[in-house]
Amino acid sequence: MQELKKSTESLNSSNFYSNYHFGSKYRIKKNDNAKKFKKECLNLFDFKCFSIEEKKEERLIYVHSSKRNTRLSFCDSTGSHIFSYTMGSLGNKKSKRGNVYFVKDLCLRFLQELEKHSFSTFTLCINGFGRSRRPIVRFFSKTKLRHKCSCVIDVTAKPHNGCRLRSSRRL
Secondary structure, three states, X not given: OHHXXXXXXXXXXXXXXXXXXXXXXXXXXXXXXXXXXXXXXXXXXXXXXXXXXXXXXXXXXXXXXXXXXXXXXXXXXXXXXXXXXXXXXXXXXXXXXXXXXXXXXXXXXHHHHHOOOOOOOEEEEEEOOOOOHHHHHHHHHHOHHHHOEEEEEEXXXXXXXXXXXXXXXXX
8 A cells, every 4th residue: 555655656746857858748647636646738838948048049060971071060049150160170181081080080179169158958950971970970979968969950952853964974
């Protein structure tokens, strides 16, 4: 009987944030009259942590990965540029810019500059089909920033067979 009371107490004491974090959009509420539990639908905007003002603080990190170069940019929620680093700006020239082995240096330098700025959450936007795309996502997933990442979006433009290509050269 005491085990049942402990379990019901833990259900009541669980706060909204833990329930929301684990994917539940309902809060279990104890009805004193019937001594039963019922699910109550929650409005997310009733709580201070989900206010619209905090949504404005969300920053953007753009990863532009091409065949020859990689660029990491830190932007405001409006899209205004704050700072960026490229493989070429770190001193990697010619074929080293597209090399995957130098991505770690780029990410570490970017992380050092990122620590100077304060922000609550960020969105990781990935653009391009370069080789360094996967190592950068892996790097962000292993750092302490993984808890601040709200989502990862692929913003690569994909053609829908719109424009006709130039005729290729025959040899």
